[in-house]
Amino acid sequence: MKVIDKFLESHWLSKPEYMELLQAWEDVETAGRLRDEAVRLRKQYYGNKVFTRGLIEFTNYCKNNCYYCGIRGGNSHVKRYRLTGDEILECCKAGYELGYRTFVLQGGEDAYYTDEKMAEIIYRIKKEYPDCALTLSIGEKSYESYRMFRRAGADRYLLRHETADDELYSSLHPETMRLETRKQCLLHLKELGYQVGAGFMVGAPGQRLDHLAEDLWFLQTLKPQMIGIGPFIPHHDTIYAQEKAGSVELTLFLLSVIRVMFPKILLPATTALGTLDPKGREKGLAAGANVVMPNLSPVKNRKLYELYDNKICTGDEAAECRACLGRRVESVGYQLVEERGDAL
Ligand code: 5AD
Ligand code: FES
Numbered sequence: 001m002k003v004i005d006k007f008l009e010s011h012w013l014s015k016p017e018y019m020e021l022l023q024a025w026e027d028v029e030t031a032g033r034l035r036d037e038a039v040r041l042r043k044q045y046y047g048n049k050v051f052t053r054g055l056i057e058f059t060n061y062c063k064n065n066c067y068y069c070g071i072r073g074g075n076s077h078v079k080r081y082r083l084t085g086d087e088i089l090e091c092c093k094a095g096y097e098l099g100y101r102t103f104v105l106q107g108g109e110d111a112y113y114t115d116e117k118m119a120e121i122i123y124r125i126k127k128e129y130p131d132c133a134l135t136l137s138i139g140e141k142s143y144e145s146y147r148m149f150r151r152a153g154a155d156r157y158l159l160r161h162e163t164a165d166d167e168l169y170s171s172l173h174p175e176t177m178r179l180e181t182r183k184q185c186l187l188h189l190k191e192l193g194y195q196v197g198a199g200f201m202v203g204a205p206g207q208r209l210d211h212l213a214e215d216l217w218f219l220q221t222l223k224p225q226m227i228g229i230g231p232f233i234p235h236h237d238t239i240y241a242q243e244k245a246g247s248v249e250l251t252l253f254l255l256s257v258i259r260v261m262f263p264k265i266l267l268p269a270t271t272a273l274g275t276l277d278p279k280g281r282e283k284g285l286a287a288g289a290n291v292v293m294p295n296l297s298p299v300k301n302r303k304l305y306e307l308y309d310n311k312i313c314t315g316d317e318a319a320e321c322r323a324c325l326g327r328r329v330e331s332v333g334y335q336l337v338e339e340r341g342d343a344l
Contacts, residue, residue: 004030008037011260012220018213018257025209025253035252038259038288045264046290050334051341052325053102053135053268054095054296054318057305058083062108064139065174066162068204070235070306071108077237081301082112085121091296091318092125096132098322099338103129104158104293106137113138115145119152126153133340135197140181143188150192157189158197160228163204164218165211172204186222195343197226197266202254203246204232212254220261225343226291227258227265230272233308248277252287259288264344266291275312281325282332291341292329294321 003020007013013021024030059082065074083091092103103125107113113121118138125134135156136149146157161182163169169179189196200215201207219227231246251273258267268291269284277283281292295302295313302314313321329336 004033007257007260008033011263015213015217018216019210021257022209022212022253025250031249031253031256034256034260035287038256039286041263042259042288042290045344048334049290049337049339049341050285050329051102051266051291051339052100052336053104053291053293053341054091054098054100055104055106055293056083056088056091056095057106057295057297057301058088059107059110059113060301060305061110061112063111064109064177066177067172067174068201068232068235068238068240068308070237070308072238073108075237078306079304081304082110083298083301085117085124087298088121089124089128091298092129092132094318095296096129098318099336100294100296101131101338101340102133102135102156103296104135104137106158109139115141115148118145119148122149122152122154131340133342137197140185143192146185146188146192146194150194154194156195156197156226158199158226158228159185159189160197160199160201161186161215161218161222163200163207163211164214168204168206168211171206186224190222190224195225196222197228198222198224199226199228201232201246201272202229202251203244205240205243207232216257216261219258223262225266226268227262228268228270229254229258230270231276233272233275233310235306235308245276248273248280248283252283255284255287255289266341266343268293271295271312272308275308275310282328285329285334286332292325292336294318294325 137158269289273280
């Protein structure tokens, strides 16, 4: 029995079998069968619905120095900015009017926003928009901080594990950052009742297929509600400026694998995918993704939140992104919906 047949039947493989499956990513027949099953499953649970998450990039200050990231603390060429609570609420207002029912507060690890300041912002958003879900994406914090944010009203938390391989993790991050800490944070978040999102980059410098098999294996044990994956894209002010970007095709293959492994998962077609390929997000949806994350940040700040080069949507108003995405989603037979889009 071929490994693809086994996977399509059981939706579940051992680590060496995932490796074998990934080795077939360039095989057109395998990729096609996988995609068909991924789409069948996403339609079974979500029909043609696509959920939106209004993304508010509220600070580009960061104490960390992940070697691949354009806004890493060590990059002195970045002009830094922070949004006030009022500015963040303005973004939510614009987003609410456009039909978004989930807001994602994303930022670097910025000590300016103390736990108390964060809790207050969370509380204000949830008070003003009680029918909306609030997602945080602000990195590694203590159990107590996560608990405080949860009590203030946060519903979800995105913290990509980046790679589940210790050695690769160490090569992409300074010594102060450890994969163990990341994993511990994810467990804490689950314990506190957050809907949790993990994820990784595809084609990060030094990444091999066995690393990706490790990622799938890790996800299989973590069982998150959301999984964010996107291709690595070099940023000119990092040591990886000359590296190749990750593969769009391999990312699409992985999206389908993840949909089959977790039929009900919330899976975004990411901005990075749309940056590498003008039809990247559409292709992501057609491979099994069911979420898009339009940008709600003020236009004046958008170019400053440059994790990688040539990031799309940095010149467009929130309303333009909404209209553009609506058309894109419809072009592949899906529909943007005005719902929180909780995990099933
Ligand atoms: N290319 C692609 N994705 C990146 N991220 C950070 N830097 C890059 C890059 N150069 C991703 C990380 C992080 C998320 C917010 O953005 O996976 O978790
Ligand atoms: Fe932002 Fe197309 S989604 S401009």
